[in-house]
Amino acid sequence: MSIVSSLSPRSGRSTELVLLLGAVGIVGVAYVNLGLATTGTVPPGLAALGAGYLGVTLAFHLVLRWRAKHADPLMLPIVTLLNGLGLVMIHRIDIARGRDLSDGVALRQLMWSALAVGIATAVLVVLRDHRLLRRYTYIAGVGGFALLLLPLLPVIGTEEFGSRIWIRLGPLSFQPGEVAKLALAVFFAGYLVQTRDALSVAGRKILGLTLPRARDLGPILLAWGASLGVLVFERDLGSSLLFFGLFVAMLYVATERVSWIAIGLGLFVAGAYVAYLVFGHVQTRVLLWLDTFSPEALETSDQLARGLMGMAAGGMVGTGLGQGRPDITYLAESDFIIPSFGEELGMIGLFAILTLYALLVERGLRTSLGTRDGFGKLLAAGLSFSLALQCFVVVGGVTRIIPLTGLTAPFLSSGGSSLLANWALLALLLRISDHARRPLPDPSEAEAVGAAHTQVVKLP
Template identity: 55%
Template sequence: MSGVSQTNPLLGFVHRRRRGAELFLLVLALAVGIGAYAAVGVGVEGAVPADLLGYGGWLAALVVVAHLVVRATATYADPVLLPVVAALNGLGLAVIHRLDLARDTGFAAQQLVWMTIGVGLFVLTLLFLRDHRVLTRFTYTSGLGAIVLLLLPMLPLIGNEVRGARIWIRLGPLGFQPGEVAKVLLVVAFAGYLVLHRDALALAGRRLLFVDLPRGRDLGPILGMWLISLGILVFQRDLGSSLLFFGLFLFMLYVATERAGWLVVGGGLFLGGALVAWQLFSHVQTRVNVWLDPFAYYGPGTNDTAFQPVEATFGMAWGGLLGRGFGGGDPSRVPFAESDFIMAAIGEELGLTGMMAVLLLYGLIVERALRAALISRDGFGKLLAAGLAGVFALQVFVVIGGVTGLIPLTGLTTPFLSYGGSSLVANWVIIALLLRVSDLARRPVPELTGVDEAGGDDDSTQVIRVAR
């Protein structure tokens, strides 16, 4: 192999920068976003939107700025993440615009503003965070900050209940969902904690049915997260966040310790807590009953509790394999199609094919994040990237599983697609963190001096380069 010492066993890699490939993929992503926006205008109004040039120019400017900052500050970062995110964000804007035309609302313009803020924070993160390992200094600060953010909606003056879930705070005309920021801080806190304590957490405890269960003294962290997730479920009535936060910690705990016993204990705690919540709280019972038999809560003689999921199911069935095309369906029948049920709107007008394409894009984000975790040279970076991958995987599963009827509805937003400033801004910061981890992981290994072929000291330098 050219450029690799055949006698030295070191396996250092030097990846190619691939910024040119990223730029090419960004052009394709812009074609998806701007093309979908134009197709909405043609399908609904019979003409190309009058603001297509301004909209397309602004979207292209945001993407180009993000690319230039990555090129300047994260030269070796993964070349696929940014184009995939740009494609999802552009498609989401087009679908929200489609719903705006049906309802005479202006959510797409507001979403573009939130995207601008998200890209701005993406840029600032890459400019000021040059090494993700600096975040280990804020392990406990991040954990405390996450808990404070999760408690804010419970305050009487600023807490705001929306559609039965008390997960919002409102300051004047501005509304904000602090849980979206809390999930980022929790990943940082979990990664820093597990790096320091994973040896103790990995110690074998009692063996039961071929599974090594953890020691009782080490159950404190998982019990704490179990109680926090139950508190979110009980007091904030938020099934999605409860599942996301507990599942995230359990996933990172398993990645850190590689012990299936933690999954057994965590799964048992989750099932037990869910069963108790179902028995005690009416809103949980309603969600489960609507999931099990939606048509019993739809139509005349009922309170139409299942109106959204049933109408979403009708729309996706009508869309079929290839969809009705933009303007050919009626996704506005679903009350919150721009946020919770945007995948139903995509299924109706782009069909099963469009939904599978979107799922493939999410799969690419998770795969590239896990790839960054695998090649990262430090334990904190591995856990940080794996945790952020887990955030996307769990959130997409919970949201799309609820829309398609796989699990009860939870109320989370679909990353980069759904309308919502808190979610969009937080997810752009997550992508910046992933790019930073992948940049440091893909950079050339520092030159090793004073190591000869036999392992002794001399003045030679061994540099191993493999272009990938």
Template identity: 65%
Template sequence: MATVLPVYPRTRRGAELVLVLLALAISTGAWAVVGLTADGALPPNMLVHAGVLGGLAVGLHLVLRWRAKYADPVLLPVATLLNGLGLVMIHRLDGATSGAAQAPRQFVWSALGVLAAAAVLVLVRDHRVLRRYTFTAMVAGLVLLLLPLLPGLGRTINGARIWVGIGPLSFQPGELAKIVLAVFFAGYLVVHRDALSLTGPKLLFLRLPRARDLGPILLAWLASVGVLVLQRDLGTSLLFFGLFVAVLYVATERVSWIVLGLGLFAAGALFAASAFSHVQQRVDIWLHPFDPDNTDRSYQLVQGLYGMANGGLTGTGLDRGRPDIVPFANSDFIYSSFGEELGLVGLFAVLLLYAVLVQRGLRSAIGVRDGFGKLLAAGLSFSVALQVFVVVGGVTRVIPLTGLTMPFLAAGGSSLVSNWIVVALLLRVSDLARRPAEEVRNGPEAGDTGVTQVVRLG
């Protein structure tokens, strides 16, 4: 009798290493172009830049070989390239401004972000363990959102009270809150999705959910409005509510929840635009940026638009434009900085990288076998997609400015660290999604007691 041996899929770690080296080559080449354009010689710190970023990326690649050999081979190279391009642009802007250099600090935060990602991969051997901490994640998320409101600890910067300061250091707890809230949403909805999927009254061609099941979305809406009112933070409010609605739709597959979410968002936006002066100003700047009465308030947006127009199709070239004219060109408006020097082609290339990152995350959500992992990966992927849309939409005047930062590209430690953690969680989910069925470990989803067992068939 013939023996049928199991066929194991390729781990693709070799392909991942090649892509990581390609990402390092692109970012190092861009760093060299900046030096050649500015001084006519290779920058003296180019090898240090390549060595630090390369060591971090290859080190995380080795952690994946050790702890998650079946993880998606594209996520790490894309994140590395985005991080590297962000460092290049921040370094280029440092040379055009007289303030303190931000690139060395961003290097430190990059190292901390990659180390945090490595720690997540080592400590979280199975993403299903996180389901045990569903309500702990809810409490942690609320605490993180409320931290900036504490007297003596919270800081108001540029009109928004979203920062926490400890001595000379400051960070945005909302960036970490989106991760733990994604864990809470996934854990909560995987249990209650059957009740939320039940149909209720019919309105025109839309079957609405039952009235008793509207509580979760109303609570999420009220919480997002609370963030908007208390912290004057339009971006985090939009991200928080959008994340919940996206995960709710994935859990129930009901279009009615999307319609209700959009309706509540529209109601909240109209209320905020009429009740809060800072929201009114942003809407006015969005609608009338070139109005003489808005010259001072809309200066940042207008200069960013002029810069992208100056870049045209192919851009002025690295270090040949003037993106430094735009306030906060290395953080809030780093996308317009790329638009001026890399042109429309460069902007589409950057957006394509984000599209690949989100697509691979959603592919992991489709492939993983447990409901919690599907919702977690989908929620984290949607959070990146929504953040990119909000930032790009604000810079290009599709929607009002919100104050969020571009993932991986923009200067900012809390954003960089949190997005590397997001990538680590997506890698962990993708490892289980791509792992052969006979090697899938029983975990909390299977009702075990915490002991890891390997099931082999045949």
């Protein structure tokens, strides 16, 4: 008889499938609950919408089985749940504003979701090894900065809500900064892998911190200047903070020197103070942050005040899905979707959503720790940190921990640009995690298994 042995470890795809079905089930229950609360009936087309959403996510799951069978099994279910809950809340706000499914924002968001999953699928199929991206380090850098500058062009660049971060081509509008963060993460990872030895060289020791050499401060000063440029010319406080924070975090991961964090925080505080003194829109955001309910602030904008009162009305358990008034707040489906959830699901529901974000970031950082190449470690850490920082900035802005920045909650808020970029980010993390969790073949074991398959052993 033949000796047959299997050394293949568990890939986690079956676990992923069960969690995926559970995530789609939770979204379906939320959609039914919304219909019963608003109209008293089960929403029409529930089966078609549920089957369509399940079909799209299952197709992505099958691609993972085909192209990345060792990828992390928790990331896709988490993102599927976040994306689905965002669709439900956007549809709820559509109902409150008198729109049905055929002409509301939710249908457009659903179409963007399907396209975003298609983009993520293409990334997994085309990119067989994340290390190939290192060849395009400087191309990614040039492309990332070019995307940041696109809104400044006179013909296609448009200004909305005081920030010039959009480009418009006919009826379509796009926010290139969302894609720029991916390109810049690739550039920072490739650049820091090449230069981290020089950046790790110790300089003088001041106040217990070992500072880098003065000649090595150029990269962080350049990143600081570029982020200030985004703030000055595009009036985009959120992208400026995300861009600079991403670089400082990846610099720390590459060098493991706390002094880079201290220098980065010092430069950020200095830049923020100068921006406050020079730019009126920054002063307005600080006023809304520090004195939200003052007559002067309310005369300027009562958006933050309405969001806070909505979350206060929700309390611990919320008013119930479909039974609040989140539509009273401006941009409730995009910038202020977190207060919308806080009002109707309460603090408990909001903490559950934040836990999903924390789990997603944790899985990304675990992928970074398990990756065997320096470029993959930095890229996974940078992508994970960009998600964490964006969530902190969004939640911190609507709860008055920090001033509002204009960033949107990943996977939850309406907006095609954000969905496309964040699903592509997920695909990159899944590709890196597949490499990190893939077992290393042992030469002696591989030879033994090969011999067992080719030889017949006679047993007594």
